[in-house]
Amino acid sequence: xxxxxxxxxLLCHPNQLRSIVQWKVWHEPVHRRDPSKExxxxxxxxxYLNLTSRxxxxxxxxxxxxxxxxxxxxxxxxxxxxTIEDDMTIDIKEKEPLLRNFHNLMEQDGWTFDKNGPxxxxxxxxxxxxxxxxxxxxxxxxxxxxxxxxTVKMGNGMADYALNAEHNTNGVNTIPEYELYCHYxxxxxxxxxxxxxxxxxxxxxxxxxxxxxxxxxxxxxxKTNIIxxxxxxxxxxxxxxxxxxxxxxxxxxxxxxxxxNRQKALNCSSDMVLNAxxxxxxxxFYMAGIRDQSVFNFVAIPQSMAIATxxxxxxxxxxxxxxxxxxxxxxxxxxxxxxxxxxxxxxxFRRYVRRIHKxxxxxxxxxxxxSAQCGKIxxxxxxxxxxxxxxxxxxxxxxxxxxxxxxxxxxxxxxxxILAVLVVLGLVGGLMVGxxxxxxxxxxxxxxxxxxxxxxxxxxxxxxxxxxxSTFGHEEL
Amino acid sequence: xxxxxxxxxGSVMVIGGCGFLGHHVVRLLLRDYTCSSISVIDLxxxxxxxxxxxxxxxxxxxxxxxxKLESIFTQAKPDVVIHTASPAAQSNDSxxxxxxxxxxxxxxxxxxxxxxxxxxxxxxxxxxxxxxSDNRSDLINAxxxxxxxxxxxxxxxxxxxxxxxxxLVLAANRSPESPNLLTCAIRPSGIMGEGDTMVLYHMxxxxxxxxxxxxxxxxxxLFDFTYVENVAHGHLLAxxxxxxxxxxxxxxxxxxxxxxxxxxxxxxxxxxxxDFCRAVWNAAGSPMGAEHVWILPRDVxxxxxxxxxxxxxxxxxxxxxxxQRIIYSCMTRYYDITKAKKRLGYKPLxxxxxxxxxxxxxxxxxxxxxx
Numbered sequence: 001x002x003x004x005x006x007x008x009x010l011l012c013h014p015n016q017l018r019s020i021v022q023w024k025v026w027h028e029p030v031h032r033r034d035p036s037k038e039x040x041x042x043x044x045x046x047x048y049l050n051l052t053s054r055x056x057x058x059x060x061x062x063x064x065x066x067x068x069x070x071x072x073x074x075x076x077x078x079x080x081x082x083t084i085e086d087d088m089t090i091d092i093k094e095k096e097p098l099l100r101n102f103h104n105l106m107e108q109d110g111w112t113f114d115k116n117g118p119x120x121x122x123x124x125x126x127x128x129x130x131x132x133x134x135x136x137x138x139x140x141x142x143x144x145x146x147x148x149x150x151t152v153k154m155g156n157g158m159a160d161y162a163l164n165a166e167h168n169t170n171g172v173n174t175i176p177e178y179e180l181y182c183h184y185x186x187x188x189x190x191x192x193x194x195x196x197x198x199x200x201x202x203x204x205x206x207x208x209x210x211x212x213x214x215x216x217x218x219x220x221x222x223k224t225n226i227i228x229x230x231x232x233x234x235x236x237x238x239x240x241x242x243x244x245x246x247x248x249x250x251x252x253x254x255x256x257x258x259x260x261n262r263q264k265a266l267n268c269s270s271d272m273v274l275n276a277x278x279x280x281x282x283x284x285f286y287m288a289g290i291r292d293q294s295v296f297n298f299v300a301i302p303q304s305m306a307i308a309t310x311x312x313x314x315x316x317x318x319x320x321x322x323x324x325x326x327x328x329x330x331x332x333x334x335x336x337x338x339x340x341x342x343x344x345x346x347x348x349f350r351r352y353v354r355r356i357h358k359x360x361x362x363x364x365x366x367x368x369x370x371s372a373q374c375g376k377i378x379x380x381x382x383x384x385x386x387x388x389x390x391x392x393x394x395x396x397x398x399x400x401x402x403x404x405x406x407x408x409x410x411x412x413x414x415x416x417x418i419l420a421v422l423v424v425l426g427l428v429g430g431l432m433v434g435x436x437x438x439x440x441x442x443x444x445x446x447x448x449x450x451x452x453x454x455x456x457x458x459x460x461x462x463x464x465x466x467x468x469x470s471t472f473g474h475e476e477l
Numbered sequence: 478x479x480x481x482x483x484x485x486x487g488s489v490m491v492i493g494g495c496g497f498l499g500h501h502v503v504r505l506l507l508r509d510y511t512c513s514s515i516s517v518i519d520l521x522x523x524x525x526x527x528x529x530x531x532x533x534x535x536x537x538x539x540x541x542x543x544x545k546l547e548s549i550f551t552q553a554k555p556d557v558v559i560h561t562a563s564p565a566a567q568s569n570d571s572x573x574x575x576x577x578x579x580x581x582x583x584x585x586x587x588x589x590x591x592x593x594x595x596x597x598x599x600x601x602x603x604x605x606x607x608x609x610s611d612n613r614s615d616l617i618n619a620x621x622x623x624x625x626x627x628x629x630x631x632x633x634x635x636x637x638x639x640x641x642x643x644x645l646v647l648a649a650n651r652s653p654e655s656p657n658l659l660t661c662a663i664r665p666s667g668i669m670g671e672g673d674t675m676v677l678y679h680m681x682x683x684x685x686x687x688x689x690x691x692x693x694x695x696x697x698x699l700f701d702f703t704y705v706e707n708v709a710h711g712h713l714l715a716x717x718x719x720x721x722x723x724x725x726x727x728x729x730x731x732x733x734x735x736x737x738x739x740x741x742x743x744x745x746x747x748x749x750x751x752d753f754c755r756a757v758w759n760a761a762g763s764p765m766g767a768e769h770v771w772i773l774p775r776d777v778x779x780x781x782x783x784x785x786x787x788x789x790x791x792x793x794x795x796x797x798x799x800x801q802r803i804i805y806s807c808m809t810r811y812y813d814i815t816k817a818k819k820r821l822g823y824k825p826l827x828x829x830x831x832x833x834x835x836x837x838x839x840x841x842x843x844x845x846x847x848x
Contacts, residue, residue, distance in 0.1 A: 354697055357696075357697075357749055357752070358696075360752065361766050361767065362752075362755040362756065362758070362759045362763070362765070362766055362767060363759060363764070363765075363766050367752070367755070367756055367759070367830075368748060368752065368753070368756040368829060368830040368833060369828070369829075369830050371748040371749055371752040371753075371756070372746040372747075372748050372828075372829055372830070374749070375699050375746060375747040375748050375749065375811070376746060376747075378699060378747075379618055379699070379747055379811065379813070382617060382618040383618060383813065386617075386618065387617045387618075388615075388616075388617050388618070388619065388623075390619070390620070390622040390623045390624070391622075393623060393624060394623075394624040397624050397626060397630055414783055
């Protein structure tokens with residue numbers, strides 16, 4: 001049934017279908033893993049990668065062989081941590097040491113964990129975690145140290161949040177708290193990845209100096225997800241939208257979801273989108289530092305998806321009562337465009353920024369600030385790929401001679417155009433009248449008619465002047 | 478600003494200090510700086526005048542009157558001169574052309590001369606970002622490397638006179654006649670704010686006449702509007718930098734020098750042209766979104782503009798609507814102000830949306846008072 005619906009949808013949207021076909025047929029990965037040469041534990045790791053990640057598994061498996069295993073394992077370790085953190089059936093007293101010691105556990109040969117609740121979706125990964133541990137032992141030392149360092153930070157961060165009663169009952173309050181939360185769940189991952197990219201010489205070492213750029217990459221993705229998932233999180237009784245923002249629009253968080261407050265909720269969501277958009281230019285800047293095509297694809301795809309998702313959720317009331325996603329066709333097109341170069345990704349960003357700007361509503365209190373933020377992103381793109389060259393413009397001004405004429409319409413040209421139109425009209429009209437006359441039309445009668453009409457009008461000075469011509473007219477017809 | 482020690486600018490003279498920009502310069506001088514004295518020259522000193530308690534001295538004079546100017550300079554003994562005086566660029570006939578030439582070019586020449594004769598150390602001139610525009614072509618993220626458009630390429634005579642004056646001022650920097658006079662020029666784009674009678678006046682008029690329902694072009698054209706306080710701030714940063722250069726014994730390196738240079742100043746936040754208009758209309762009370770807006774393609778607008786020009790030519794009146802207006806509303810014109818940020822340490826003090834809120838509130842207040 002669902003499949004039938006999808007087929008009908010795609011038949012009605014040929015562009016979407018085309019994008020999907022293009023991606024499936026023409027996408028040629030830069031690197032492809034070779035399962036025939038893999039050990040059973042390696043195979044097992046990729047099996048769990050496919051099982052636990054829908055969005056990342058494909059791009060990870062196309063990574064440069066140098067980083068393929070390290071990043072796959074990095075993902076699985078963090079996913080393992082997440083599976084413990086997420087599981088509400090594990091008591092906090094048991095959970096805290098697990099989170100804080102995870103970096104030690106992942107060094108114990110044969111360690112597995114089967115105390116996850118039966119409904120925890122990724123419990124299988126921890127049940128077979130010994131395979132991940134076996135592979136971690138083979139990872140080059142510098143890469144391993146990075147993975148371990150981030151695991152320590154992430155585990156402690158998760159434990160702190162799990163113990164933080166205020167956060168768990170009331171959610172996030174201030175904007176700095178919101179950004180700190182995003183730092184723990186996304187910024188840290190970004191930090192680890194950047195260090196791996198630079199360590200493997202696949203990215204500009206400057207990226208380690210500009211930590212703010214890495215941070216923006218994570219913040220942009222996480223904030224976008226938080227905006228999109230607002231309804232899902234609401235049902236799960238979790239809130240990540242900071243009170244500092246939503247309290248400007250409603251008094252209680254529950255009020256956001258009341259139909260009569262839709263306008264306020266929309267304005268609040270655009271405040272959130274504005275806050276997320278602040279990272280977009282730094283994300284583009286970060287991507288300029290990547291030196292390897294497969295790594296570029298790996299970082300660019302999620303970013304393009306994020307800007308498209310922001311456009312989708314912007315001023316979209318549906319986010320407050322359902323879970324919305326970009327279409328499969330759009331996703332395929334975005335993946336095509338994100339696996340080329342920075343210029344194409346910049347074009348994607350500009351396209352979506354302009355769509356956001358088109359949806360912007362003057363009645364929204366954030367209207368001009370959003371317009372300015374869109375402008376800022378466009379200006380940044382212009383600064384890396386300038387349209388105009390001052391040298392050429394200066395040369396053009398100097399050489400301005402009569403031969404390079406104003407491309408606009410000047411007066412004589414316009415007059416000539418109007419004259420030409422009149423002549424053509426006259427010719428065609430004359431031709432028609434002439435043809436009619438040739439076939440026997442009696443113009444003399446029409447003329448007489450008109451004359452008598454005018455005469456009739458002039459005579460009927462009294463009575464109903466309008467009635468006279470109308471009766472005449474009807475009879476003649 | 479108040480907690481830190483306010484920087485000193487010595488004795489400061491603001492020419493045009495009762496004008497739109499000039500009186501904000503005076504206000505900022507009083508708020509953010511310490512000055513041994515502040516004096517103002519303007520044609521009329523009754524409007525935008527500070528209360529006597531602020532200790533500003535006002536001199537009524539026409540800047541084209543060189544001898545009067547010189548005697549005021551001798552009396553006020555300024556170290557710094559901020560020259561903001563310029564006629565409003567509203568009309569485009571031969572009478573106003575003569576006025577533009579007289580005030581902008583001859584007046585500025587007289588100011589430069591007075592500075593030279595009375596030992597002024599720093600002269601900051603208010604130029605305009607429009608000197609880089611030919612009023613047809615887009616300016617996309619343009620910076621100071623872009624050429625100044627002069628002569629027959631410059632279709633607006635106002636901009637031509639501003640460019641000529643800027644050239645005069647910059648040529649006077651460390652010139653043989655007065656090696657101690659340092660000068661620079663500020664090129665603001667689209668100034669608006671309290672006291673504005675141009676940008677906001679026209680935009681609010683359009684709203685009052687119920688003409689917000691038409692948009693010409695696709696509204697993807699970015700434009701730089703600048704809140705007046707930020708422009709004034711840029712001027713004073715430039716004055717301060719010139720004084721610092723004057724006090725130093727070495728000539729600064731090319732990539733950090735301020736004297737003899739022109740600086741673009743904007744709010745550092747270009748916005749889509751019609752978005753700015755709508756923000757102004759909504760601040761002025763419009764309850765409308767953008768659903769009612771009818772989008773007119775630029776080419777259609779050009780034809781209508783042309784027909785309007787023909788019509789007004791026939792009835793022998795200046796057209797209220799013409800092709801140039803269509804061009805302006807569809808033109809991309811925004812600037813890269815990295816130079817001002819790096820060399821002057823410039824950063825806008827007030828964000829654009831806050832600037833619009835303040836300016837429109839002021840405008841509505843004025844209207845109320847008039848009634």
